[in-house]
Amino acid sequence: MTTETEAVRLEPCEPGRLSPAELRTLFLFEKLTDDQLGWIAGHGCTMHVPAGGLVLREGDPAELFFVLLSGTISLTRKVGQDEVQTTRTEQRGVYMGSTQSYLRDDGVPRNYLASMRALDDSDFFVLSASDFGWMMREWFPMAIHLLEGLTLGMRSSQAAISERQRLAALGALSAGLMHELNNPAAAASRATGALRQRVAGMRHKLGMMAAGKVPTDRLTALVELQEDVIERAAKAPVLTAMQAADREDELGDWMDKRKVTGGWDLAPVFAQGGIDVNCLDNIEAKVGAPELLDQAIHWIGYALETEQLMSDIEDATSRVSSLVSAAKQYSQMDRAAHQWIDVHGGLDSTLVMLNHKIGNGIKVVKDYDRTLPQIPAHPAELNQVWTNLIDNAVQAMNGVGTLTIKTYREDDHVIVSVGDTGPGVPDDLKKRVFEPFFTTKPVGEGTGLGLDISYRIVVNGHGGDIVLSSKPGDTQFKVCLPISEPSST
Numbered sequence: 001m002t003t004e005t006e007a008v009r010l011e012p013c014e015p016g017r018l019s020p021a022e023l024r025t026l027f028l029f030e031k032l033t034d035d036q037l038g039w040i041a042g043h044g045c046t047m048h049v050p051a052g053g054l055v056l057r058e059g060d061p062a063e064l065f066f067v068l069l070s071g072t073i074s075l076t077r078k079v080g081q082d083e084v085q086t087t088r089t090e091q092r093g094v095y096m097g098s099t100q101s102y103l104r105d106d107g108v109p110r111n112y113l114a115s116m117r118a119l120d121d122s123d124f125f126v127l128s129a130s131d132f133g134w135m136m137r138e139w140f141p142m143a144i145h146l147l148e149g150l151t152l153g154m155r156s157s158q159a160a161i162s163e164r165q166r167l168a169a170l171g172a173l174s175a176g177l178m179h180e181l182n183n184p185a186a187a188a189s190r191a192t193g194a195l196r197q198r199v200a201g202m203r204h205k206l207g208m209m210a211a212g213k214v215p216t217d218r219l220t221a222l223v224e225l226q227e228d229v230i231e232r233a234a235k236a237p238v239l240t241a242m243q244a245a246d247r248e249d250e251l252g253d254w255m256d257k258r259k260v261t262g263g264w265d266l267a268p269v270f271a272q273g274g275i276d277v278n279c280l281d282n283i284e285a286k287v288g289a290p291e292l293l294d295q296a297i298h299w300i301g302y303a304l305e306t307e308q309l310m311s312d313i314e315d316a317t318s319r320v321s322s323l324v325s326a327a328k329q330y331s332q333m334d335r336a337a338h339q340w341i342d343v344h345g346g347l348d349s350t351l352v353m354l355n356h357k358i359g360n361g362i363k364v365v366k367d368y369d370r371t372l373p374q375i376p377a378h379p380a381e382l383n384q385v386w387t388n389l390i391d392n393a394v395q396a397m398n399g400v401g402t403l404t405i406k407t408y409r410e411d412d413h414v415i416v417s418v419g420d421t422g423p424g425v426p427d428d429l430k431k432r433v434f435e436p437f438f439t440t441k442p443v444g445e446g447t448g449l450g451l452d453i454s455y456r457i458v459v460n461g462h463g464g465d466i467v468l469s470s471k472p473g474d475t476q477f478k479v480c481l482p483i484s485e486p487s488s489t
Helices: 020-024 034-043 129-139 141-211 216-234 241-257 263-272 277-287 290-331 343-353 379-397 450-462
Strands: 045-049 054-056 064-070 073-079 082-089 095-097 115-118 122-128 339-341 362-367 375-377 401-410 413-420 465-471 474-482
Touching: 020 034, 034 122, 034 129, 054 064, 054 095, 064 129, 122 129, 129 141, 141 290, 216 277, 216 290, 241 263, 241 277, 263 290, 277 290, 339 343, 339 379, 343 362, 343 379, 343 401, 343 413, 375 379, 375 474, 379 401, 379 413, 379 450, 379 474, 450 465, 450 474
Parallel strands: 362 401
Antiparallel strands: 045 122, 054 115, 064 095, 064 122, 073 082, 073 115, 339 375, 401 413, 413 474, 465 474
Protein backbone atom coordinates (compact mmCIF):
# COMPACT_ATOMS: atom_id res chain seq x y z
CA MET A 1 0.00 0.00 0.00
CA THR A 2 1.22 3.51 -0.74
CA THR A 3 2.50 5.32 2.35
CA GLU A 4 1.64 8.92 3.23
CA THR A 5 5.00 10.17 2.01
CA GLU A 6 4.42 8.31 -1.28
CA ALA A 7 0.81 9.43 -1.67
CA VAL A 8 -0.32 10.11 -5.22
CA ARG A 9 -0.76 13.68 -6.29
CA LEU A 10 -4.43 14.42 -6.88
CA GLU A 11 -4.96 16.20 -10.15
CA PRO A 12 -7.69 18.87 -10.43
CA CYS A 13 -10.89 17.60 -11.99
CA GLU A 14 -13.05 19.25 -14.63
CA PRO A 15 -16.57 20.44 -13.71
CA GLY A 16 -19.69 19.05 -15.29
CA ARG A 17 -18.81 15.39 -15.36
CA LEU A 18 -21.79 14.39 -13.21
CA SER A 19 -25.31 15.20 -14.35
CA PRO A 20 -28.12 16.38 -12.05
CA ALA A 21 -29.87 13.05 -12.59
CA GLU A 22 -26.78 11.17 -11.44
CA LEU A 23 -26.45 13.45 -8.41
CA ARG A 24 -30.03 12.61 -7.42
CA THR A 25 -29.02 8.93 -7.06
CA LEU A 26 -26.84 9.92 -4.10
CA PHE A 27 -28.77 9.90 -0.79
CA LEU A 28 -27.19 13.21 0.22
CA PHE A 29 -28.79 15.07 -2.73
CA GLU A 30 -31.96 13.07 -3.44
CA LYS A 31 -34.38 15.66 -1.96
CA LEU A 32 -32.94 18.70 -3.76
CA THR A 33 -34.68 20.52 -6.61
CA ASP A 34 -33.56 20.34 -10.22
CA ASP A 35 -32.17 23.89 -10.02
CA GLN A 36 -30.19 23.04 -6.92
CA LEU A 37 -28.82 19.87 -8.49
CA GLY A 38 -27.88 21.85 -11.59
CA TRP A 39 -25.95 24.36 -9.46
CA ILE A 40 -24.09 21.55 -7.66
CA ALA A 41 -23.29 19.80 -10.94
CA GLY A 42 -21.91 23.04 -12.34
CA HIS A 43 -19.70 23.76 -9.33
CA GLY A 44 -18.56 20.23 -8.54
CA CYS A 45 -16.33 17.81 -10.31
CA THR A 46 -15.36 14.15 -10.29
CA MET A 47 -12.02 12.82 -9.21
CA HIS A 48 -10.41 9.41 -9.72
CA VAL A 49 -7.95 8.09 -7.14
CA PRO A 50 -6.01 4.89 -7.81
CA ALA A 51 -5.71 2.15 -5.18
CA GLY A 52 -3.47 3.21 -2.30
CA GLY A 53 -3.87 6.91 -2.96
CA LEU A 54 -4.10 9.24 0.04
CA VAL A 55 -7.19 11.38 -0.60
CA LEU A 56 -6.80 13.71 2.39
CA ARG A 57 -4.49 13.93 5.38
CA GLU A 58 -5.48 14.50 9.03
CA GLY A 59 -4.58 18.01 10.15
CA ASP A 60 -4.34 19.55 6.67
CA PRO A 61 -6.58 22.56 5.88
CA ALA A 62 -10.10 21.35 5.06
CA GLU A 63 -10.52 22.71 1.52
CA LEU A 64 -12.61 20.02 -0.21
CA PHE A 65 -15.85 18.11 0.39
CA PHE A 66 -15.81 14.53 -0.96
CA VAL A 67 -18.69 12.17 -1.82
CA LEU A 68 -17.81 8.55 -2.68
CA LEU A 69 -19.15 7.36 -6.04
CA SER A 70 -17.40 3.98 -6.28
CA GLY A 71 -14.58 2.07 -4.64
CA THR A 72 -13.53 1.38 -1.07
CA ILE A 73 -12.05 3.87 1.38
CA SER A 74 -10.69 3.81 4.91
CA LEU A 75 -10.57 6.61 7.48
CA THR A 76 -7.72 6.62 9.99
CA ARG A 77 -6.69 8.69 13.03
CA LYS A 78 -3.13 9.05 14.22
CA VAL A 79 -2.46 7.87 17.77
CA GLY A 80 1.19 8.40 18.64
CA GLN A 81 3.19 6.87 15.82
CA ASP A 82 0.37 4.53 14.80
CA GLU A 83 -2.45 4.92 12.28
CA VAL A 84 -5.70 3.58 13.74
CA GLN A 85 -8.46 2.72 11.28
CA THR A 86 -11.81 4.08 12.41
CA THR A 87 -13.95 3.39 9.33
CA ARG A 88 -13.79 1.19 6.24
CA THR A 89 -16.63 1.46 3.75
CA GLU A 90 -17.65 1.04 0.13
CA GLN A 91 -21.11 2.56 0.58
CA ARG A 92 -21.90 4.84 -2.32
CA GLY A 93 -22.70 8.40 -1.24
CA VAL A 94 -20.76 8.53 2.03
CA TYR A 95 -19.04 11.88 2.53
CA MET A 96 -15.91 13.21 4.19
CA GLY A 97 -13.70 16.28 4.22
CA SER A 98 -14.77 19.85 4.85
CA THR A 99 -18.02 18.90 6.56
CA GLN A 100 -18.13 22.04 8.78
CA SER A 101 -17.32 24.70 6.21
CA TYR A 102 -20.87 26.02 6.58
CA LEU A 103 -19.99 27.46 10.01
CA ARG A 104 -19.35 31.22 10.02
CA ASP A 105 -15.74 32.30 10.16
CA ASP A 106 -14.93 32.55 13.88
CA GLY A 107 -11.18 32.41 13.57
CA VAL A 108 -11.02 28.67 14.29
CA PRO A 109 -9.00 26.85 11.60
CA ARG A 110 -10.89 24.11 9.75
CA ASN A 111 -8.72 21.04 9.35
CA TYR A 112 -9.42 17.50 8.26
CA LEU A 113 -10.24 15.42 11.33
CA ALA A 114 -8.94 12.14 9.84
CA SER A 115 -6.98 10.78 6.91
CA MET A 116 -8.81 9.09 4.01
CA ARG A 117 -7.18 6.56 1.69
CA ALA A 118 -8.53 4.73 -1.34
CA LEU A 119 -8.12 1.00 -0.77
CA ASP A 120 -8.91 0.25 -4.42
CA ASP A 121 -9.58 2.42 -7.48
CA SER A 122 -12.13 4.96 -6.28
CA ASP A 123 -14.14 7.83 -7.77
CA PHE A 124 -15.42 10.89 -5.89
CA PHE A 125 -17.66 13.85 -6.49
CA VAL A 126 -15.91 16.91 -5.09
CA LEU A 127 -17.04 20.39 -4.03
CA SER A 128 -14.78 23.14 -2.75
CA ALA A 129 -15.25 24.10 0.90
CA SER A 130 -16.33 27.62 -0.09
CA ASP A 131 -18.99 26.34 -2.53
CA PHE A 132 -20.28 23.75 -0.07
CA GLY A 133 -20.42 26.34 2.73
CA TRP A 134 -22.26 28.90 0.54
CA MET A 135 -24.75 26.25 -0.61
CA MET A 136 -25.57 25.16 2.93
CA ARG A 137 -25.94 28.70 4.28
CA GLU A 138 -28.10 29.92 1.37
CA TRP A 139 -30.36 26.90 0.93
CA PHE A 140 -30.80 25.74 4.52
CA PRO A 141 -30.54 28.84 6.74
CA MET A 142 -32.68 27.47 9.57
CA ALA A 143 -30.73 24.22 9.70
CA ILE A 144 -27.47 26.18 9.67
CA HIS A 145 -28.62 28.33 12.58
CA LEU A 146 -29.46 25.18 14.51
CA LEU A 147 -26.15 23.52 13.66
CA GLU A 148 -24.16 26.65 14.46
CA GLY A 149 -25.99 27.06 17.74
CA LEU A 150 -25.32 23.44 18.61
CA THR A 151 -21.65 23.55 17.65
CA LEU A 152 -20.79 26.96 19.09
CA GLY A 153 -23.02 26.42 22.12
CA MET A 154 -21.31 23.16 22.99
CA ARG A 155 -17.92 24.76 22.46
CA SER A 156 -18.78 27.70 24.72
CA SER A 157 -20.39 25.44 27.30
CA GLN A 158 -17.38 23.16 27.36
CA ALA A 159 -15.01 26.12 27.70
CA ALA A 160 -17.05 27.63 30.55
CA ILE A 161 -17.45 24.36 32.42
CA SER A 162 -13.82 23.45 31.82
CA GLU A 163 -12.72 26.81 33.23
CA ARG A 164 -15.03 26.40 36.24
CA GLN A 165 -13.71 22.89 36.79
CA ARG A 166 -10.13 24.13 36.72
CA LEU A 167 -10.99 26.88 39.20
CA ALA A 168 -12.79 24.40 41.47
CA ALA A 169 -9.86 21.99 41.26
CA LEU A 170 -7.44 24.85 41.99
CA GLY A 171 -9.54 25.90 44.98
CA ALA A 172 -9.64 22.35 46.32
CA LEU A 173 -5.90 21.93 45.86
CA SER A 174 -5.22 25.31 47.48
CA ALA A 175 -7.43 24.47 50.45
CA GLY A 176 -5.73 21.11 50.82
CA LEU A 177 -2.27 22.67 50.57
CA MET A 178 -3.16 25.31 53.17
CA HIS A 179 -4.42 22.55 55.47
CA GLU A 180 -1.19 20.59 54.97
CA LEU A 181 0.91 23.72 55.57
CA ASN A 182 -1.07 24.71 58.65
CA ASN A 183 -0.19 21.56 60.58
CA PRO A 184 3.62 21.91 60.54
CA ALA A 185 3.38 25.71 60.84
CA ALA A 186 1.23 25.40 63.96
CA ALA A 187 3.55 22.75 65.36
CA ALA A 188 6.56 25.02 64.79
CA SER A 189 4.74 27.90 66.47
CA ARG A 190 3.83 25.81 69.52
CA ALA A 191 7.37 24.42 69.76
CA THR A 192 8.84 27.92 69.55
CA GLY A 193 6.66 29.13 72.45
CA ALA A 194 7.58 26.12 74.57
CA LEU A 195 11.26 26.56 73.67
CA ARG A 196 11.22 30.14 74.93
CA GLN A 197 9.86 28.95 78.29
CA ARG A 198 12.45 26.15 78.57
CA VAL A 199 15.36 28.46 77.77
CA ALA A 200 14.13 30.94 80.39
CA GLY A 201 13.84 28.10 82.93
CA MET A 202 17.29 26.87 82.02
CA ARG A 203 18.79 30.32 82.65
CA HIS A 204 16.96 30.49 85.96
CA LYS A 205 18.23 27.09 87.11
CA LEU A 206 21.77 27.93 86.05
CA GLY A 207 21.58 31.11 88.13
CA MET A 208 20.29 29.16 91.13
CA MET A 209 23.08 26.63 90.81
CA ALA A 210 25.70 29.38 90.61
CA ALA A 211 24.14 31.09 93.65
CA GLY A 212 24.44 27.83 95.54
CA LYS A 213 28.17 28.19 95.42
CA VAL A 214 28.79 25.06 93.39
CA PRO A 215 32.51 24.39 93.21
CA THR A 216 33.94 25.43 89.86
CA ASP A 217 35.23 21.98 89.03
CA ARG A 218 31.81 20.41 89.66
CA LEU A 219 29.97 23.07 87.67
CA THR A 220 32.37 22.53 84.77
CA ALA A 221 31.88 18.77 85.04
CA LEU A 222 28.10 19.27 85.07
CA VAL A 223 28.26 21.42 81.89
CA GLU A 224 30.32 18.71 80.20
CA LEU A 225 27.82 16.12 81.40
CA GLN A 226 25.04 18.19 79.87
CA GLU A 227 26.79 18.03 76.48
CA ASP A 228 27.20 14.26 76.86
CA VAL A 229 23.51 13.91 77.67
CA ILE A 230 22.47 15.97 74.62
CA GLU A 231 24.75 13.92 72.38
CA ARG A 232 23.30 10.75 73.86
CA ALA A 233 19.79 12.03 73.20
CA ALA A 234 20.65 12.63 69.52
CA LYS A 235 21.63 8.97 69.17
CA ALA A 236 18.84 7.57 71.33
CA PRO A 237 17.01 4.58 69.78
CA VAL A 238 13.26 4.79 69.28
CA LEU A 239 11.50 2.93 72.08
CA THR A 240 8.28 0.99 71.74
CA ALA A 241 5.33 2.18 73.80
CA MET A 242 5.93 -0.62 76.33
CA GLN A 243 9.67 0.10 76.58
CA ALA A 244 9.04 3.84 77.01
CA ALA A 245 6.50 3.18 79.80
CA ASP A 246 8.92 0.86 81.66
CA ARG A 247 11.77 3.38 81.31
CA GLU A 248 9.57 6.21 82.60
CA ASP A 249 8.58 4.14 85.65
CA GLU A 250 12.24 3.42 86.47
CA LEU A 251 13.26 7.06 86.08
CA GLY A 252 10.25 8.30 88.06
CA ASP A 253 11.01 5.94 90.94
CA TRP A 254 14.66 7.06 90.98
CA MET A 255 13.71 10.76 91.14
CA ASP A 256 10.96 10.09 93.69
CA LYS A 257 13.41 8.43 96.08
CA ARG A 258 15.70 11.47 95.84
CA LYS A 259 12.81 13.90 96.26
CA VAL A 260 13.31 15.58 92.85
CA THR A 261 10.37 17.96 92.39
CA GLY A 262 8.12 17.11 89.46
CA GLY A 263 10.08 13.92 88.84
CA TRP A 264 7.20 12.12 87.14
CA ASP A 265 6.86 15.05 84.71
CA LEU A 266 10.58 14.92 83.92
CA ALA A 267 10.67 11.13 83.46
CA PRO A 268 9.10 11.12 79.94
CA VAL A 269 11.58 13.81 78.80
CA PHE A 270 14.56 11.79 80.04
CA ALA A 271 13.16 8.54 78.60
CA GLN A 272 12.66 10.11 75.18
CA GLY A 273 16.23 11.47 75.40
CA GLY A 274 17.69 8.01 75.91
CA ILE A 275 18.55 8.56 79.59
CA ASP A 276 18.43 5.56 81.90
CA VAL A 277 19.00 5.03 85.63
CA ASN A 278 22.73 4.50 85.18
CA CYS A 279 23.02 7.90 83.53
CA LEU A 280 21.13 9.50 86.43
CA ASP A 281 23.53 7.82 88.88
CA ASN A 282 26.41 9.40 86.94
CA ILE A 283 24.75 12.82 87.18
CA GLU A 284 24.25 12.36 90.92
CA ALA A 285 27.91 11.46 91.39
CA LYS A 286 29.15 14.50 89.49
CA VAL A 287 26.83 16.89 91.33
CA GLY A 288 28.04 15.59 94.68
CA ALA A 289 25.94 17.84 96.94
CA PRO A 290 22.44 16.32 97.46
CA GLU A 291 20.91 19.79 97.90
CA LEU A 292 21.94 20.69 94.31
CA LEU A 293 20.67 17.49 92.69
CA ASP A 294 17.12 18.80 92.19
CA GLN A 295 18.33 21.91 90.35
CA ALA A 296 20.85 19.92 88.28
CA ILE A 297 18.23 17.39 87.17
CA HIS A 298 15.83 20.17 86.14
CA TRP A 299 18.61 22.04 84.35
CA ILE A 300 19.53 18.96 82.29
CA GLY A 301 15.83 18.30 81.72
CA TYR A 302 15.47 21.79 80.25
CA ALA A 303 18.49 21.11 78.01
CA LEU A 304 16.90 17.89 76.75
CA GLU A 305 13.57 19.59 76.14
CA THR A 306 15.20 22.44 74.20
CA GLU A 307 16.93 19.90 71.92
CA GLN A 308 13.69 18.00 71.40
CA LEU A 309 11.78 21.20 70.68
CA MET A 310 14.43 22.37 68.20
CA SER A 311 14.18 18.98 66.47
CA ASP A 312 10.39 19.44 66.29
CA ILE A 313 10.84 22.91 64.78
CA GLU A 314 13.35 21.55 62.27
CA ASP A 315 10.98 18.74 61.27
CA ALA A 316 8.05 21.17 60.93
CA THR A 317 9.95 23.68 58.83
CA SER A 318 11.35 20.87 56.67
CA ARG A 319 7.78 19.69 56.12
CA VAL A 320 6.74 23.20 55.06
CA SER A 321 9.73 23.39 52.72
CA SER A 322 8.91 20.01 51.15
CA LEU A 323 5.26 21.04 50.65
CA VAL A 324 6.29 24.29 48.96
CA SER A 325 8.75 22.36 46.80
CA ALA A 326 6.02 19.88 45.84
CA ALA A 327 3.63 22.72 44.99
CA LYS A 328 6.31 24.37 42.86
CA GLN A 329 7.02 21.07 41.10
CA TYR A 330 3.30 20.49 40.58
CA SER A 331 2.66 23.95 39.09
CA GLN A 332 5.94 23.89 37.13
CA MET A 333 6.82 27.44 38.21
CA ASP A 334 9.96 28.90 36.59
CA ARG A 335 10.12 26.04 34.09
CA ALA A 336 9.71 25.74 30.34
CA ALA A 337 6.31 24.59 29.12
CA HIS A 338 7.88 21.73 27.13
CA GLN A 339 10.87 19.84 28.49
CA TRP A 340 12.39 16.43 29.06
CA ILE A 341 11.10 15.09 32.36
CA ASP A 342 11.14 12.14 34.74
CA VAL A 343 7.46 11.21 35.17
CA HIS A 344 8.04 10.24 38.81
CA GLY A 345 8.59 13.86 39.90
CA GLY A 346 5.12 14.89 38.72
CA LEU A 347 3.48 11.79 40.20
CA ASP A 348 5.07 12.36 43.62
CA SER A 349 4.19 16.07 43.71
CA THR A 350 0.60 15.26 42.70
CA LEU A 351 0.31 12.73 45.52
CA VAL A 352 1.55 15.36 47.97
CA MET A 353 -0.97 17.90 46.66
CA LEU A 354 -3.82 15.37 46.97
CA ASN A 355 -2.74 13.95 50.33
CA HIS A 356 -5.67 15.62 52.09
CA LYS A 357 -8.10 13.85 49.74
CA ILE A 358 -6.42 10.47 49.95
CA GLY A 359 -6.74 10.36 53.74
CA ASN A 360 -5.72 7.57 56.10
CA GLY A 361 -8.15 4.93 54.85
CA ILE A 362 -6.45 4.53 51.46
CA LYS A 363 -3.10 2.75 51.17
CA VAL A 364 -0.82 4.20 48.50
CA VAL A 365 1.47 1.75 46.70
CA LYS A 366 4.19 3.22 44.46
CA ASP A 367 5.64 0.59 42.12
CA TYR A 368 8.14 2.74 40.22
CA ASP A 369 10.73 1.70 37.66
CA ARG A 370 13.39 4.30 38.45
CA THR A 371 15.45 3.26 35.41
CA LEU A 372 12.92 4.74 32.99
CA PRO A 373 14.34 7.36 30.62
CA GLN A 374 13.17 10.95 30.55
CA ILE A 375 10.44 11.78 28.05
CA PRO A 376 9.52 14.95 26.12
CA ALA A 377 6.38 16.41 27.66
CA HIS A 378 4.42 19.37 28.95
CA PRO A 379 4.78 18.55 32.67
CA ALA A 380 2.12 20.96 33.93
CA GLU A 381 -0.43 19.34 31.59
CA LEU A 382 0.61 15.82 32.63
CA ASN A 383 0.20 16.84 36.28
CA GLN A 384 -3.40 17.71 35.41
CA VAL A 385 -3.80 14.18 33.99
CA TRP A 386 -2.34 12.59 37.15
CA THR A 387 -4.63 14.78 39.27
CA ASN A 388 -7.75 13.71 37.36
CA LEU A 389 -6.88 10.00 37.42
CA ILE A 390 -5.83 9.88 41.08
CA ASP A 391 -8.79 11.99 42.20
CA ASN A 392 -11.20 9.71 40.30
CA ALA A 393 -9.58 6.62 41.83
CA VAL A 394 -9.85 8.03 45.35
CA GLN A 395 -13.51 8.93 44.85
CA ALA A 396 -14.24 5.49 43.41
CA MET A 397 -12.90 3.81 46.57
CA ASN A 398 -14.97 6.08 48.84
CA GLY A 399 -12.13 6.54 51.32
CA VAL A 400 -11.12 2.87 51.76
CA GLY A 401 -8.90 0.76 49.51
CA THR A 402 -5.52 0.64 47.77
CA LEU A 403 -4.27 3.19 45.25
CA THR A 404 -1.50 1.75 43.08
CA ILE A 405 0.74 3.94 40.92
CA LYS A 406 2.95 1.85 38.64
CA THR A 407 5.50 2.89 36.02
CA TYR A 408 7.28 0.68 33.51
CA ARG A 409 8.51 0.60 29.93
CA GLU A 410 6.69 -1.03 27.06
CA ASP A 411 8.54 -0.93 23.73
CA ASP A 412 9.11 2.75 22.91
CA HIS A 413 6.68 4.06 25.50
CA VAL A 414 6.71 4.90 29.19
CA ILE A 415 3.62 3.51 30.89
CA VAL A 416 2.00 5.10 33.94
CA SER A 417 -0.77 2.99 35.46
CA VAL A 418 -3.18 4.37 38.06
CA GLY A 419 -5.17 1.59 39.70
CA ASP A 420 -7.78 1.39 42.44
CA THR A 421 -9.72 -1.30 44.28
CA GLY A 422 -13.10 0.36 43.81
CA PRO A 423 -16.27 -1.22 42.40
CA GLY A 424 -15.10 -0.81 38.79
CA VAL A 425 -16.67 0.68 35.65
CA PRO A 426 -19.55 -1.29 34.07
CA ASP A 427 -18.83 -2.74 30.61
CA ASP A 428 -21.52 -0.65 28.93
CA LEU A 429 -19.88 2.57 30.19
CA LYS A 430 -16.22 1.80 29.45
CA LYS A 431 -16.44 3.10 25.89
CA ARG A 432 -17.97 6.38 27.02
CA VAL A 433 -15.70 7.47 29.87
CA PHE A 434 -13.60 9.69 27.59
CA GLU A 435 -16.60 11.46 26.04
CA PRO A 436 -17.05 15.16 26.86
CA PHE A 437 -19.62 15.80 29.62
CA PHE A 438 -20.04 12.08 30.38
CA THR A 439 -19.73 11.23 34.07
CA THR A 440 -20.65 8.30 36.28
CA LYS A 441 -20.83 10.52 39.37
CA PRO A 442 -24.13 11.71 40.86
CA VAL A 443 -25.56 15.03 39.68
CA GLY A 444 -23.47 17.92 41.00
CA GLU A 445 -20.37 15.86 41.70
CA GLY A 446 -18.80 15.72 38.26
CA THR A 447 -18.66 17.72 35.04
CA GLY A 448 -17.60 14.83 32.83
CA LEU A 449 -14.63 16.81 31.53
CA GLY A 450 -11.76 15.39 33.59
CA LEU A 451 -11.17 12.27 31.50
CA ASP A 452 -11.97 14.09 28.24
CA ILE A 453 -9.31 16.69 29.06
CA SER A 454 -6.89 13.96 30.13
CA TYR A 455 -7.47 12.10 26.87
CA ARG A 456 -6.83 15.20 24.76
CA ILE A 457 -3.67 16.07 26.73
CA VAL A 458 -2.24 12.56 26.35
CA VAL A 459 -3.37 11.74 22.80
CA ASN A 460 -3.44 15.12 21.05
CA GLY A 461 -0.83 16.94 23.13
CA HIS A 462 1.73 14.16 23.61
CA GLY A 463 1.07 11.66 20.84
CA GLY A 464 0.33 8.93 23.38
CA ASP A 465 -2.69 6.91 24.39
CA ILE A 466 -4.81 6.28 27.47
CA VAL A 467 -6.85 3.11 27.95
CA LEU A 468 -9.13 1.74 30.64
CA SER A 469 -9.39 -1.80 31.96
CA SER A 470 -11.83 -2.45 34.77
CA LYS A 471 -13.43 -5.17 36.83
CA PRO A 472 -14.74 -5.05 40.38
CA GLY A 473 -11.81 -4.51 42.72
CA ASP A 474 -9.31 -3.72 39.96
CA THR A 475 -9.66 -0.63 37.77
CA GLN A 476 -6.63 0.67 35.87
CA PHE A 477 -6.08 3.67 33.65
CA LYS A 478 -2.93 3.09 31.60
CA VAL A 479 -1.25 6.18 30.14
CA CYS A 480 1.22 5.47 27.31
CA LEU A 481 3.72 8.24 26.56
CA PRO A 482 6.30 8.07 23.75
CA ILE A 483 9.95 8.17 24.77
CA SER A 484 10.99 10.16 21.68
CA GLU A 485 9.66 13.39 20.22
CA PRO A 486 6.61 12.81 17.98
CA SER A 487 7.35 13.14 14.28
CA SER A 488 6.45 16.53 12.83
CA THR A 489 5.52 15.04 9.46
